[in-house]
Amino acid sequence: MKLSLCMIVKNEEATLRDCLHSVKDVVDEMVVLDTGSTDRTVEIAQELGANVYFFEWCNDFAVARNEALRFVTGDWVIVLDADEKLKPEIVPLMRQAMQNEQCILINLIRHEVGAAQSPYSMVSRLFRHHPELYFTHPYHAMVDDSVAELLEKQPNWQILELAEVAISHEGYTEQAIGAQNKFNRAASAMEAYLSQYPNDPYTCSKLGALYVRSGKIERGIQLLEIGLRGVPSWRTRKPVEVPVLYELHYHLGIAYSRIGKASQAKSHYLAAMEMPVLPYIKLGTYNNYGNLLLETGDITGAIIAYTTVLELDPTLATAHFNLGIAYKDKGQLQDAIKCYRQAIALNPNFAEAYQNLGVALLKAGNVFESLDTFREAITRYEEQQSPAAAKLRQSLKEMGLRI
Incomplete structure (x- = not known):
């Protein structure tokens, strides 16, 4: 069963190589449609063995993706953007699902690296190369509409979901959004x-x-x-x-x-x-719901919500941080300290976690360690050019603490 990569690109030399490396040993062909690159995007794609085609950009992602789809020859299609990478652990699950003769679409979990709200999303990026499947919507183009139309006529088709993370995506960090x-x-x-x-x-x-x-x-x-x-x-x-x-x-x-x-x-x-x-997709909801409960005084409910998040993804630094705040509000300082430390272990540049840890240590009587932690917080804030550094210095000065 032949699997084809299908993607559209424009000036993606910074990320394209990593993207193609993540998938080139998984797929049988790589179809890359260039929409007007002026950097080394085309050369990089060709160096890695992709079949490169050209298309004049028309401000419509669906039109461009459908044009790329014209050149695909595989039985199945996987769609990636240049700022995404396929995770190798998902490949056996993908191949197994593709063997299902009734499956028309396989939804994949995407990790939104750096996302402030929801760290995971579901994307319809792996589908059977069927003549009635095509992309719609000029932005956030997807095949879902055509899948729905096909299901109306042939309800025997199935949609599957893979429960493990399949794609990592770095295009929605604040820096990437601002740059593009x-x-x-x-x-x-x-x-x-x-x-x-x-x-x-x-x-x-x-x-x-x-x-x-x-x-x-x-x-x-x-x-x-x-x-x-x-x-x-x-x-x-x-x-x-x-x-x-x-x-x-x-x-x-x-x-x-x-x-x-x-x-x-x-x-x-x-x-x-x-x-x-899938529960992974609900992580942002559980986390935000916990924040809402905390703001409205339901500390116990917030702790339950944050604990649910961490049961699903123990690597989420923000959830450890939020749980620390909830424990601190409940007066459980040692539990709060433990959570803040875990948040920092997962994200060493987490300035707010250092600051909150410093406060908790100070309240627990660990003055010298708290001062060291406050220094770390100020350093991180300054590296991020955040005004919080000056505010923290001033607050500590007013408390009679020297940093």
């Missing part, structure tokens, strides 16, 4: 699509979340609510629509939290938790 001006490009493309399809739940979800993240919360909520009305209940929807409904509730929880409407936020987080999606 992704906010503006994404908003422009999706607004244009919504002018033609004003109630499309998927686009409402993606664009609404984008606006919430960029601070345009009212517009974000408006779009997310419109999208929610378009997918009323997962119990009566098609399987491909369930992840969209989950994201709508999840992002509404974030939006309402940011404007101080705790009751609405809680309702949407609980609805998101109810969705039949």
Whole structure:
């Protein structure tokens, strides 16, 4: 059974080599469609054995991805972006799932490296090379719509999900977003699509979340609510629509939290938790729900939520940090100290964790160790050019502590 890599690129010399190395021994062919690179992207792709084709960029990712799909010859297709890498541990599970003759689509878990909110997402990137499957949506292009259409005509097809992380993605760190001006490009493309399809739940979800993240919360909520009305209940929807409904509730929880409407936020987080999606995908919801409970005084509930996160992913430094805050608020200083130390072990540049650890150590009577920890916090803040460094220095000075 032949597997083909299918991807579109433009000026990706910084990341393309690592991406192709992660998959070149897994796939039988690599199809790379260049949309106007002016750097060494094409040379790198050719050096690593990819079949490179060319296409003039038209501001529509679906059109470009469908053009790339024209050159694929494999039985199955895996889609990657240049800032993604396939994890080798997932390959045996992929091959096993591809043997299922009734399977049309295999959803994969993607690790969003550096994501401030949800560290994992579900992406429809592995699918059978079928003549009726194609990409839609000019931004965040996906094959899900065509899969849904095919299922309407041939309900014998199945959609599978792999429960292990398959892809690591570094394109949504703050640095990457700023460098590529992704906010503006994404908003422009999706607004244009919504002018033609004003109630499309998927686009409402993606664009609404984008606006919430960029601070345009009212517009974000408006779009997310419109999208929610378009997918009323997962119990009566098609399987491909369930992840969209989950994201709508999840992002509404974030939006309402940011404007101080705790009751609405809680309702949407609980609805998101109810969705039949893989537990990994719900990590952001559990974590944010814990934050909400902590803010509203339910410390015990927050501890349960953070503990749930860590049971799913014990490597998530933010969850250890949040659990530390909850234990500190409950007066359990030693438990808090342990959590802060674990957060720092997982993320040595976690300035806030150093600061909170310093506070907890000071309250526990470990003055000298707390001062060393505060120094570490200030160093990390200064490396990040954060004004928190000066604020912490001033606070310690007012307390009579010398750093």
